[in-house]
Amino acid sequence: MFSHFGNLHLLSDAQSRSISPENPSGEKGRGGMATEGTGAGPARDLGPGWKINPWIPIQPGETATLADIEGPGAIQHIWMTLTPRWRSCILRIYWDDQEQPSVECPAGDFFGMGWGEYAPLSSLAVCVNPGNAFNCYWPMPFRRRCRITLENRGEKPKILFFQIDYALGAVPDDAAYLHAQFRRVNPLPEKEVFTLLDGVRGRGHYAGTSMAWGSNSSGWWGEGEIKFFLDGDGEYPTICGTGTEDYFCGSYNFENQQTKRYEEFCTPYAGLHQVLRPDGLYRSQQRFGLYRWHVTDPVRFGQDLRVTIQALGWRSGRRYLPLRDDLASVAFWYQTLPTAPFPELPDQDACEVT
Numbered sequence: 001m002f003s004h005f006g007n008l009h010l011l012s013d014a015q016s017r018s019i020s021p022e023n024p025s026g027e028k029g030r031g032g033m034a035t036e037g038t039g040a041g042p043a044r045d046l047g048p049g050w051k052i053n054p055w056i057p058i059q060p061g062e063t064a065t066l067a068d069i070e071g072p073g074a075i076q077h078i079w080m081t082l083t084p085r086w087r088s089c090i091l092r093i094y095w096d097d098q099e100q101p102s103v104e105c106p107a108g109d110f111f112g113m114g115w116g117e118y119a120p121l122s123s124l125a126v127c128v129n130p131g132n133a134f135n136c137y138w139p140m141p142f143r144r145r146c147r148i149t150l151e152n153r154g155e156k157p158k159i160l161f162f163q164i165d166y167a168l169g170a171v172p173d174d175a176a177y178l179h180a181q182f183r184r185v186n187p188l189p190e191k192e193v194f195t196l197l198d199g200v201r202g203r204g205h206y207a208g209t210s211m212a213w214g215s216n217s218s219g220w221w222g223e224g225e226i227k228f229f230l231d232g233d234g235e236y237p238t239i240c241g242t243g244t245e246d247y248f249c250g251s252y253n254f255e256n257q258q259t260k261r262y263e264e265f266c267t268p269y270a271g272l273h274q275v276l277r278p279d280g281l282y283r284s285q286q287r288f289g290l291y292r293w294h295v296t297d298p299v300r301f302g303q304d305l306r307v308t309i310q311a312l313g314w315r316s317g318r319r320y321l322p323l324r325d326d327l328a329s330v331a332f333w334y335q336t337l338p339t340a341p342f343p344e345l346p347d348q349d350a351c352e353v354t
């Protein structure tokens with residue numbers, strides 16, 4: 001059921017299933033049976049089986065249930081494409097009948113598109129391809145139930161094409177559950193650090209970070225350190241990085257030494273996939289999209305976890321300057337259940353990209 005290139009040749013008893021508007025239950029032999037739907041007009045001369053219901057509308061204030069699956073099983077791939085604005089669409093995933101979601105974040109940020117504008121992203125865990133095609137490959141095992149919803153907090157209807165590919169079958173006893181949490185602060189208060197994650201309780205491992213980083217001042221913004229406070233750490237962490245670009249697997253300002261400009265890059269595990277530059281009119285600040293997946297180096301914890309990052313630049317006299325930047329993040333991790341309650345999601349105005 002958990003396939004990768006090294007075991008793709010092995011047979012399995014898992015049962016492949018897929019949910020889309022053309023088969024909303026995912027049941028065997030029930031795909032493409034719609035007689036009414038969003039494609040009924042174009043298919044009027046062809047009839048059933050000819051793309052009758054390829055997408056769904058989500059009205060303002062509505063929460064659509066995309067999937068409700070009885071386990072055991074695992075989500076293997078999620079594909080979707082959404083009409084803008086992506087910060088107004090909230091993705092939630094609930095495991096094993098919990099009332100508390102284990103994944104709660106704007107859909108765009110979940111796929112690394114925090115600034116609401118398309119940028120190519122090619123990595124192992126997430127791919128964003130031309131046409132605003134969002135793809136997620138995080139393994140997501142569940143034992144009893146998986147429920148996936150999407151809330152439209154915007155003022156206009158959303159058009160959603162989506163497909164959720166999964167397998168039904170036995171889940172190992174040591175398999176943990178994917179979690180993802182969104183946070184946004186704009187501006188970061190004076191001399192405060194940005195908290196990526198806090199309040200985690202249980203056993204698990206940190207799996208990745210996606211950030212939309214907006215620079216609210218001129219100059220370099222990435223001297224700050226990321227810190228992982230593990231299992232009762234107090235004032236000082238067990239893991240302390242050396243700088244923001246270092247954590248995201250770059251170096252020296254992400255600067256191309258020939259062009260003297262930021263250079264975007266995408267790799268399987270880390271990237272600076274988006275640089276939004278001032279346009280000389282209304283776009284006055286630089287904005288950056290970054291990701292770092294801990295696939296080969298997960299950060300293990302046994303009982304609790306807190307993760308922070310500093311926003312730090314330079315001032316006169318070769319001194320550090322604490323910055324008041326616009327920071328938004330999605331932290332990804334795996335852990336045992338139950339899921340501790342998340343901080344309340346910022347309201348729509350506080351999430352909005354301006």
